Amino acid sequence: MPNMSMIEAIRDALDVAMGADERVVVFGEDVGYFGGVFRVTAGLQRKYGKTRCFDAPINESGIVGAGIGMAVYGLRPVVEIQFADYVYPGYDQIVSEAARIRYRTAGEFTCPMVIRMPSGGGIFGGQTHSQSPEALFTHVTGLKTVVPSNPYDAKGLLLAAIADPDPVIFFEPKRLYNGPFDGHHDRPVASWKGHDLAEVPEGAYQVPLGRAVIRRFGKAATVLTYGTMVHVALAAAEESGIDAEVIDLRSLMPLDLETITASVKKTGRCLVLHEATLTSGFGAELAAQVQAECFFQLEAPVRRVAGWDTPYPHVHEWSYFPGPARVAEALRELVEEV
Template sequence: MAVMTMIEALRDAMDVMLARDPRVLVFGEDVGYFGGVFRCTAGLQEKFGEERVFDTPISESAIVGVAIGMAAHGRKPCVEVQFADYMYPAYDQITQEAARIRHRSNGQFTCPLVIRMPTGGGIYGGQTHSQSPEALFTHVAGLKTVMPSNPHDAKGLLIASIEDPDPVIFLEPKRLYNGPFYGDHSGKSLSWSSHERGDVPDGYYKTELGKARVCRAGADVTILAYGTMVFVAEQAVQNTGVDAEVIDLRSLLPLDLETIKTSVEKTGRCIIVHEATRTSGFGAELISEVQEACFWHLEAPIERVCGWDAPYPHAQEWDYFPGPDRIERALRKVLEV
């Protein structure tokens, strides 16, 4: 075991797979010599050479388009889009090409491609560096969408994604890169969590895609969350003392509906938490799935705690985020029914 931040765990995953499989390539804007804007790829070019880890022009469409061609030809690209907000020029390549290759070729070609994207807010990055676009990918058949919440899962999920034969959108919560970060809308940092590093096994291991993790067992209410919101939900439960079961989805697509169903059937209540905007957010899909699978077990309406339906409000960033206080109000509401 080693103790790592999420950044270190992600770098370790790429290190392991570059050494293990000569088909693996890492590339994107500034990921080579500089080691990435968040330093996730620091040292990898020096270790594996410029043919395996390299910089690209500032063109997300080109990065993803080249990666799709490489993947169809048998390589395993793990590419970085510097911020999830920058992926829109490549969205056509992702949805019209990568997601469809297996089906349009009748299985003759696959697309073993990973697209890493730092996502979400919490670093005072403003409107074009803070978006949470996961629902734009979970809507697309042929893509898998993953978001870790801790260093152990970050490494295991990234290794599993690199080995997957289909394209995986790998969303990395920036606010968790160096540990859960507290702040406020004044722009002043309040504190870093004392749990900023986690135990990460040495060498090769995988965390199964499509399998959720029960972070905390409970009997009164189920909280479904992913990414940064797992940490926030756990803080809310700790503050209230409610006997809540907290589930980290980890993989949004494929979704572990069986773990969700088992939990909600036990608790009879459900709260969904995500950072993205409310309307057409991934929480809407979760509500539908829980309602269809667990209707006769529900004892209260499903509550949703999420971002505002507004362009990302930089000046009110910490009010926009679902914080422990908003989750605590939802807990009280569902338990009063």
């Protein structure tokens, strides 16, 4: 199997989907001729033409609205929001239209579209290029929300999202585009080449939505996380010396509650980790679900480690991110707590 970066894996997924189904169209700001600001869609317009991969005006509401119309009338659009921070002008279209079409038409129409967006920090983009707004979408019934942590999953999850009959929000952690990240550096510690999860099969395959995976087995505590923070959690488990089990959620909605609860019932302790702001972040929902399902097995309260409750800091970006040291400290405190 070829080794791929996450950028290459996502591009390959789009190429496979477009080659197999002429209903799949890709569009957004600068995704056509230029190939996207991160070069994810490079070469797709040249291969499939300007009617299958094309540029859109700087109008997120229009991009999402056009995608909804295409989806309802039989196409399978994959639209790109250039940065997750830019999605807010299109949020009403997503929440009021895309998410509700199946219900409001009693199943007569569905909205098979994917909304891709680079998320999270790591490029010193400040407040308008670095947000992690996943909780705004997991709250909305009718949407599915996906966050891959590696090239293999990125391709398989995207192909599953494109095949899904309902709208899928697909977050792409920018810090993982070119290589895995351990939280200590301002860029990936290495390329994905040689990394086992960089081995990406050629052709079509799917990673099912709603199914988590255990990245590290352990007995002392469970860490629930996704995206970039999967790699930080793995580094923190080694640094702390704690026998922690690390679960990569992959899909936030639908959520693999079965894998989560089985792990927490085994370990008796749970730490929730994400890059987004702490208050009302998706970690709060995870903590509530764990408390409800595993109350009698918990040996300590569920802990959360996350970003600050502040506007996104530019200069202090690397203090804002939960890094291995902060997570390791929380793990030690969690295991010692009675």
